[in-house]
Amino acid sequence: MQTKIKIIPIILITLFLTGCGSTQNTVQAEEAQTATIFAMDTVMELSVYGSETLLDGAESIILALERELSVTDAESEIYAVNRDGAGSVSADTAELLNRALELCARTDGALDISIYPVVRTWGFTTGEYRVPDSEELRALLECVDYTRISFDGESALSLAEGMEIDLGSVAKGYASSRVIQYWKNNGVTSALLNLGGNVHALGTKPDGSAWRVAIADPEQNGYLGVLEVVDQAVITSGGYERYFEQDGKTYWHIIDPDTGCPAESGLISVTVVGSDGVLCDALSTSLFVMGLDGASALWNESDDFEAVFVTSDDAVYVTEGLADNFSPLGDYEGQEATVIYRA
Ligand code: ADP
Ligand code: MG
16 A cells, blocks of 8 residues: 655744844844754754854754764664663763653653654654554553653663653754753854754844744644744644655654554644743643643643644634734734633
8 A cells, every 4th residue: 555655844934034124223233153954853953143163062062962862873872772771871861861751740641752662663763654553552552651761860771671762852952952051151142043843042133122933834834823032942843744644644743652643632733932942842742642621731830831732623822921922824814813811
């Protein structure tokens, strides 16, 4: 049987919109230094107002993290732990692992970094897509349970028999936070990172106005809307990012750890906004699994993120804190986004 495969790697485009009409009498802003690199299986765009060495430093941070965290690179720390069932990890991996485990617990397992054997079986890491049968999934799910990961919090990591981990749901968010911190430590006050759709803004645009970050329309190539942000990460997970179709059904790369199947929660896109890249990356994936009600409930008891949700009937919801920062675009311009208020 023929399997149709389609991958859309870029989900979010940043808009650099100029301020209105103030070209005269303003000091010419410093030029942005920009670079495009391919890392962590995606295209990354770096843009920083400052010296060129800041770009090189950022690239080094990202590439070093990729070498430690990759699940497919036989030289990586994570690969070694998956192969051997145990091992010691470096300080960066330890920091991310601690954060990821904390977020697995906070989302009650909707995020589960031990989902990797299931993700691989569906072919999402190799591109050899196939639909596993329920017996195969049941056997794989026996090894999925983040509470059975033993980590001493510093370096010693060991996994239960048959278990393998994957930090792919949080790695880009961690990389963006690390680069932003490095730039801040070096005096940067204006920069924008787009790590394959994971956008992270440092400060404001050079003219002092907010960065405008467009969110992809999950149904097509245009945009859903634009968010104005200062010093925040804007991270989207959607079923349209990586998927395949078979027998008229679409299967995407965000897996519900309860079923081992692509999450069908009624959401088709989740964007999480906050100052912590790891948190936003972890939540964009797991709120997608939880669905609108579960995600809203988690937001209601939290104070460290805001979100934009799109449901499968194309309705848009924004949490209270973004109500004034979100403007719909394109096909969504006609409809008012529903604001979710704190209970
Ligand atoms: P992307 O990396 O495409 O931006 P996400 O941040 O949403 O997307 O992460 C999706 C990746 O995380 C998948 O490719 C898969 O490797 C892994 N993953 C899928 N479902 C889960 C889950 N429930 N918990 C943890 N990781 C997951
Ligand atoms: Mg994520």
